[in-house]
Amino acid sequence: MSPRIVAVQAGLDRGWIELRKKLASPWELSGEVWPWIIAVGVMYALRDKNVPGTDFSIGLQSVPGIVGMSIIYTGLMGLALGLTTDRDDGTLLRMKAVPNGTIGYFIGKMVSRAGITTASLLIILIPSVLLFGDLQVDSFSAWATLIGIIALGLIATLPIGAVIGAVFGSVQSLGLVMLPVMGLIGISGIFYPITAFPEWVQWIGQVFPVYWLGLGMRSALLPDAMAVAEIGGSWRHLETIGVLGVWAVIGFAYAPVVLRRMARRGSGSSVKETQPAVATTAA
Template identity: 90%
Template sequence: MDGRLDAAGGDPMTPRAVAVKAGLERGWVELRSKLASPWELSGEVWPWIIAVGVMFALRDKKVPGTDFSIGLQAVPGIVGMSLIYTGLMGLALVLTTDRDDGTLLRMKAIPNGTIGYFISKVVSRAGITTAALLIILIPSALLFGDLRVNSVTAWLTLIGIILLGLLATLPIGAVIGAVFGSVQSLGLVMLPVMGLIAISGIFYPITAFPEWVQWIGQVFPVYWLGLGMRSALLPDSMAIAEIGGSWRHLQTIGVLGVWAVIGFAYAPVVLRRMARRGSGTTVKETETAAA
């Protein structure tokens, strides 16, 4: 299909592959400039530093009937929350700004520019979110000896779940930001997202909800993200509190993977459409309506 390119002696890569590569480079440049400005980065992470402080204050309180501290039990939830807020919602906010200031339209004017733009946003947002997660995880590991972050398997599981979680949720953030073109309307989206977090067992075990609520929760990636976090950070004995009494690693990978694939396929399409200006009324339709 790209015989035309070979004949032209141009880049042997397909235009889309070139756009993905350019997007990776763009994301890296943006991430570097963000990390180089501590003021901007601190704006992203201070809520989570406060959260760690609260957990520290609660370190001696026990979950009723167990030996586990409330603070310890909350760590995976806070990590999951920060991934959703800094990652998904943070990206939605960036998209809203970029749609407003013309960045999105500029990228649409470039061949495959929307693809490159999307990739770059995923890369830079993933980097910033990872930085935020480290800021939570490192002090937490020092504060709570019971966290499993001293084992290699736990770290590998954690890195895997963070990566998969980011790939599954960042496209959703991009689409939300592109569809709700203003910061004010983005506030409205926060409500259902918070509702979703509430029924996804991030802070309160999902098994306490009626079964139909559990089913809704399990459709979305937030529940699986939280489950994965708990499986990485908490002692295996705590799996007993989960649905089916298991960490369900395979299902976690499956559901998050499906969300990631759908997201990466459709987000660039939605972004391109959203960058477009409004269309005119179809003349025929209006005339029929008037008659």
């Protein structure tokens, strides 16, 4: 068995262990899922507000977008935060000493973050199915589309989180990323149809995976009649797969390179310098 395969297997085992530890801790798990419980309440409050030009509520239209947003926050940003924290406390430095340790670490983080994100998605989807009777969850094709988009969305966005975590030098500086992420979510049709924005804003939103995640979720969960609120009046399945697929290829090609470079730059002295900041943040 090649060293890389051994590293991948070790990463899968590490990710499963991290996931079980997180799920077994109600305190840690609550910190991951409480924003989505609030989001479900907001969607329910908007159930009587209709999407312009349709008879469907904004609350119903927002369910798929919130699902897509949870992948960005819990998955992408959660991985970025975890990687930055591990670099500050020396975990990544220890991985550097293990043959192909960076690969195993990357795989492990991908697995654990994917599991936590899936738990968050269930917290959104289960009550939403009960609250919104018009969600299309009564067919195999809808579930197949939903599962496929979730899987492709995780593959497309988690490597981006790894790159962000590797590029930014501390947990504090990582907070700067939240501002553009929030702005991107705002123009990506999560809470309001993207067709309501100026055309140049629509083009910006379509460059990034957030919009396509929401569109893919809407195509799986909403009635076909609601496609009238989308660009071109269509769910654009092929475009969704294509854009998310491109982001996945770029992410998996670039993330390991960035992580290896970051690991090479790491040293015991650099970890020691970050300890006071880590301790202050924890306090």
